[in-house]
Structure formats: structure tokens, C-alpha cells
Amino acid sequence: MGQVTFSTVFSGGQGNLDIICSAPQTTLSFTDANPGAQSLTLPIGNNILSIRGAAPAGFDDGSGTLQGGNISLSIIGDIPAEIDQNFPGGDIPTHSLILFITS
Numbered sequence: 001m002g003q004v005t006f007s008t009v010f011s012g013g014q015g016n017l018d019i020i021c022s023a024p025q026t027t028l029s030f031t032d033a034n035p036g037a038q039s040l041t042l043p044i045g046n047n048i049l050s051i052r053g054a055a056p057a058g059f060d061d062g063s064g065t066l067q068g069g070n071i072s073l074s075i076i077g078d079i080p081a082e083i084d085q086n087f088p089g090g091d092i093p094t095h096s097l098i099l100f101i102t103s
Contacts, residue, residue: 002044002078002101006030007037012069012089013056020050030071032056039077042101052094055087078103 006019010032019028021040028038030053051073058069069089076082078101 001041002103003039003041004075004077004079004099004101005037005039007074007076008035009072010035010056010070011072012058012067015054015056015069015071017051017053017055017071017073017087017092020052022048042099044101044103047099047101049097049099050094051085051092051097053087053092055089055092057089075099 006028008017008030014032016032017030020026021042023043026040028040030036030038053071055071056069058067061067071087071092073085073087074082079099080102
């Protein structure tokens with residue numbers, strides 16, 4: 001088994017991000033009001049996770065255009081290399097992420 005930590009930072013308003021793991025059946029939920037880090041213990045080898053949510057839309061900078069909406073996700077732990085993903089403002093459709101746990 002290996003330990004993996006998921007950390008989020010939200011900018012530009014309200015948003016949410018869910019990370020769903022099938023083994024063990026777990027959902028990690030992050031929001032703009034509850035960002036931060038959460039950890040999972042996963043079996044060695046390939047683990048398929050699903051990610052979904054909605055990134056903050058951002059703020060009107062006075063030009064009528066929304067700016068700055070984003071969710072930053074960082075994954076560290078017993079994986080070959082740190083993973084960083086950024087989700088711009090708007091819907092985050094469900095997609096899969098394969099994590100290879102090394103130890």
C-alpha cells in the first residue's frame with residue numbers, strides 16, 4: 001500500500017472538486033470553503049480515479065470579462081513524480097486519472 005496526498009487551491013469564487021477512488025470506495029471532496037489536503041492509502045500498481053467538479057468562474061475585472069477562475073490540484077506521495085493539474089473556470093467533466101503507486 002502507498003500513501004498519496006491531494007492538495008487543492010481555489011481562486012476566483014465558488015467551486016468544487018471531487019476525486020473518486022473505486023478501491024477503496026472513497027470520495028474526496030474539496031470546495032472553495034474547504035480546500036487544503038486530503039490523503040488516501042492505495043494499493044501498489046495502477047489505480048484509476050475519477051475527477052469531476054466545477055472551477056470558480058472568476059471575477060469581473062471591470063471589462064465585462066470574468067478573470068482568474070481556477071482550481072489547482074497537486075498530487076504527491078508514493079507515485080513516480082508529482083502531478084499538477086489546473087482547471088480553468090467552468091464545468092470539469094468527469095475524467096479518469098491513472099495513478100501508479102510505487103510503494
